Amino acid sequence: MTVLISRARPYGEEPVDVLIADGEIREIGAGLTAPAGAERLDAAGGILLPGFVDLHTHLREPGREDTETIETGSAAAALGGYTAVFAMANTDPVADTAVVTDHVWRRGREVGLVDVYPVGAVTVGLAGTKLAELGTMAAGAAAVRMFSDDGKCVHDPLLMRRALEYATSLNVLIAQHAEEPRLTEGALAHEGPTASRLGLTGWPRAAEESIVARDVILARDAGARVHICHASTAGTVELLRWAKAQGIAITAEVTPHHLLLDDSRLVGYDPVNKVNPPLREVGDTVALRRALAEGVLDCVATDHAPHAAQDKCCEFALARPGMLGLQTALSVVVATMLTPGLLDWRGVARVLSERPAQIVGLPDQGRPIVVGEPANLVLVDPDAVWTVRGAELASIADNTPYESMELPAQVTATLLRGRITARDGKVVDRSWND
Numbered sequence: 001m002t003v004l005i006s007r008a009r010p011y012g013e014e015p016v017d018v019l020i021a022d023g024e025i026r027e028i029g030a031g032l033t034a035p036a037g038a039e040r041l042d043a044a045g046g047i048l049l050p051g052f053v054d055l056h057t058h059l060r061e062p063g064r065e066d067t068e069t070i071e072t073g074s075a076a077a078a079l080g081g082y083t084a085v086f087a088m089a090n091t092d093p094v095a096d097t098a099v100v101t102d103h104v105w106r107r108g109r110e111v112g113l114v115d116v117y118p119v120g121a122v123t124v125g126l127a128g129t130k131l132a133e134l135g136t137m138a139a140g141a142a143a144v145r146m147f148s149d150d151g152k153c154v155h156d157p158l159l160m161r162r163a164l165e166y167a168t169s170l171n172v173l174i175a176q177h178a179e180e181p182r183l184t185e186g187a188l189a190h191e192g193p194t195a196s197r198l199g200l201t202g203w204p205r206a207a208e209e210s211i212v213a214r215d216v217i218l219a220r221d222a223g224a225r226v227h228i229c230h231a232s233t234a235g236t237v238e239l240l241r242w243a244k245a246q247g248i249a250i251t252a253e254v255t256p257h258h259l260l261l262d263d264s265r266l267v268g269y270d271p272v273n274k275v276n277p278p279l280r281e282v283g284d285t286v287a288l289r290r291a292l293a294e295g296v297l298d299c300v301a302t303d304h305a306p307h308a309a310q311d312k313c314c315e316f317a318l319a320r321p322g323m324l325g326l327q328t329a330l331s332v333v334v335a336t337m338l339t340p341g342l343l344d345w346r347g348v349a350r351v352l353s354e355r356p357a358q359i360v361g362l363p364d365q366g367r368p369i370v371v372g373e374p375a376n377l378v379l380v381d382p383d384a385v386w387t388v389r390g391a392e393l394a395s396i397a398d399n400t401p402y403e404s405m406e407l408p409a410q411v412t413a414t415l416l417r418g419r420i421t422a423r424d425g426k427v428v429d430r431s432w433n434d
């Protein structure tokens with residue numbers, strides 16, 4: 001299909017028209033005329049960015065299709081401005097074989113709203129005792145390029161070392177959920193004054209930082225790359241800063257919720273605020289924002305984690321950790337980074353699109369907006385203000401921590417290889433477009 005986007009501001013710069021044909025950016029200029037039969041998208045001065053890439057999504061298929069499916073999660077992704085998402089391996093069955101990873105890949109293709117890249121498990125059944133067949137998953141139809149036991153930490157140092165060595169020879173990425181399990185037994189909330197006051201068992205910063213420090217050293221000695229999931233503390237930022245200064249190949253993501261929210265949200269004991277790693281203190285959010293602006297933290301990843309009402313609306317200790325994130329990520333990044341002047345729109349493109357695509361080596365995502373590049377794009381209305389309603393989000397689950405909050409900026413359209421996947425808050429059905 002052919003699409004003419006008019007009056008769009010790439011990275012917030014001067015308005016231009018952008019002609020898209022055969023999945024590519026064909027022409028950029030002023031006053032372009034639409035060829036016959038072309039779809040028209042009037043951006044009306046909205047911001048044009050490369051489509052977002054999420055390195056950390058939970059889609060719950062297979063196993064918990066009552067909370068999210070590849071189809072509903074893909075819809076949430078397209079509506080949130082994403083053109084590629086990495087679906088974590090903690091499904092049921094676990095994505096520890098090519099049978100599962102190839103299924104997720106094929107189902108994502110069938111749905112066709114976003115490129116769904118399965119993440120393979122590092123260890124069999126996420127049990128942390130035996131390496132999964134990384135090579136078989138990497139060689140499958142899905143060509144798995146990222147492995148993680150997310151939800152659990154690969155805490156055995158010998159196993160982590162081997163995983164890093166294998167990953168290096170396979171040229172794939174290991175992403176670590178940094179949580180020393182001996183330090184978080186029974187933990188429910190960030191260890192600090194709020195948890196003490198509320199009587200909640202603490203999840204100390206040291207549980208994250210000790211694993212980050214260890215993995216930095218393991219990666220250094222293996223000459224390997226390692227990626228840190230959902231960095232949440234000021235201390236992790238300092239370790240990353242040190243590691244990068246040594247030339248160690250470490251990258252890290254931060255979630256929107258760790259940029260915006262802190263543990264003061266826990267008074268009231270609403271489990272919607274329960275997440276791993278836990279919401280920290282204001283000082284941590286400040287350090288995380290600065291680190292993201294400086295590039296010490298590489299990118300934003302949602303850790304979109306849908307959960308059923310019965311697993312969330314129950315007593316705090318029993319509730320599952322996790323929050324929805326795909327449809328609110330851009331708005332939270334605008335609120336925490338763009339509005340305060342920590343990032344401009346180029347910076348937003350860097351943390352939501354370019355860096356994540358580079359980290360995992362996607363050749364067709366996070367690309368510059370120039371002629372000849374694949375048309376994986378998102379249009380944003382920077383002046384929109386909207387009120388979050390969990391029930392209105394595309395996910396089956398509705399566990400958003402932003403319920404009733406007014407957030408800035410809204411995705412107005414998403415294009416995957418030149419095909420409109422979302423427009424004005426609605427998913428565009430594939431058949432409608434072809």
Ligand SMILES: NC(=O)N[C@@H](CC(=O)O)C(=O)O
Nearest residue numbers: 058150151275276305321322
């Ligand atoms: N973040 C969470 O609190 N939960 C995630 C697992 C994870 O990311 O560790 C989930 O799968 O629900």
Ligand SMILES: [Zn+2]
Nearest residue numbers: 150151177229
């Ligand atoms: Zn995790």
Ligand SMILES: [Zn+2]
Nearest residue numbers: 088150151303
């Ligand atoms: Zn996760």
